[in-house]
Amino acid sequence: MxxxxxxxxxxxxxxxxxxxxxxxxxxxxxxxxxxxxxxxxxxxxxxxxxxxxxxxxxxxxxxxxxxxxxxxxxxxxxxxxxxxxxxxAGAAAPRTKAPRVKKGVPRPIAPHEAVALGRHVAEEAAEPWIGARDWAVLLLLYGAGLRIGEALSLTGAVLPLGETLAVTGKRAKTRIVPLLPAVRDAIMAYVAASPWPVRRDAALFRGAKGGPLSPGIVRVKVQAARATLGLGERTTPHALRHSFATHLLGRGADLRQLQELLGHASLSSTQVYTAVDAAHLMDVYRAAHPRA
Structure with a gap:
């Protein structure tokens, strides 16, 4: 370097x-x-x-x-x-046109697919406590809309859990997200099963040898599960966050509220989910309408 x-x-x-x-x-x-x-x-x-x-x-x-x-x-x-x-470095960057990038629409998965994915990953774990850990992590992504890095950066200081969770996101910005009972129960079940002591200054989610859990481990597990379940290649841990946002929007969530929950600095980052919801509606329309 x-x-x-x-x-x-x-x-x-x-x-x-x-x-x-x-x-x-x-x-x-x-x-x-x-x-x-x-x-x-x-x-x-x-x-x-x-x-x-x-x-x-x-x-x-x-x-x-x-x-x-x-x-x-x-x-x-x-x-x-x-x-x-x-x-x-104090040098003026020459004016150069950036390559044109077509904005892709995130690919969410259905609620039952998100649950099936989490359960499969948990069931395939080498040890019961690791299965409980994987289930809790994936539920945090789908149930609270966390990024994988945000979930794995949580420390023991978040305990005891309440109805909300303080999450530190990009650029060290903190936001408050609601914690569903199912997510809270999954985290506490993992804590109870984990062989590693919970310390306020240490990672909440541990790897098999006791160190902080790596995002790469979660990605590999999801990749293996999606192949078994027949899910698309875009089914990644981040897709669970997309699903969280899309499903909330589809049930009437306000864009501003969704922006706060996701921790987006700009509303334009959140507006992509309106396209996701519209795309889903068109898929349903084409599948169901006799003239489609």
Whole structure:
């Protein structure tokens, strides 16, 4: 890792309060950008050198990344990382048009599919306490709309549980979400079954060896379960959060209320779920209407 990319990542974590996932992705983008400039210019890259970056350099970098198979969405994220890096380094980012990205509509799953997914993952666990843990985590995603990172960042300090839960989301923003009895019961059943002591300053959800549970473990379990249950490839842990939002909207939830529950900074991020609900209605219409 170059010192510049390392310092940039630390700035994102410490000063901008970005998540570790974002800092890691942006650091990798900065590394690739620095490596490209070193080859492109034939020399070391420091802050002073970054000041002479031109639009042609940026376009050449993006062209190379696209040649390596990058999609429009990934190229747009790469450009965003480079712009943020240049701004941090005090260099003006040249004006370059970002690749056009078509906004995808999240693919929710039906309530019975969400429950079946959680139960299957729990039943396939190597030990009963691990099954209780997996069930509790997946219920938090579907029953409370948490991101996987938010669920796994909970500590023992959330206990004892009440009717609501304080969740720290992106950019260290805290929101309050209702906790359904079924979700609360699942968490308490896991706590009772876990062989690891609950500490206020330690992760609530533990891995098999006692360390914090990794998001990758949850993703792999969901991937295996969806194949068995015949669910689509877009059935991921994050799809459970999409399902939470879509099902609430379909039952009359207000967009502003949904924005608060999901922890979206902008209402535009929440409005995508109106398209999801409309898409679901069209699917029902086409399946049921004799003229469709």
């Amino acid at each position: 170059t010192p510049l990319a390392h310092d940039f990542a630390q700035h994102l974590l410490r000063d901008r309060r970005r998540s570790e996932h974002t800092a890691r992705a942006y650091r990798a983008g900065a590394e690739r950008w620095i490596g490209f400039l070193q080859r492109h210019w034939g020399g070391e890259v420091d802050r002073a050198a970054l000041a002479r970056v031109a639009a042609t350099d940026l376009r050449a970098f993006l062209a190379q990344r696209r040649a390596e198979g990058l999609s429009n969405a990934s190229a747009a994220r790469e450009l965003s990382a480079v712009r943020a890096f240049l701004a941090w």
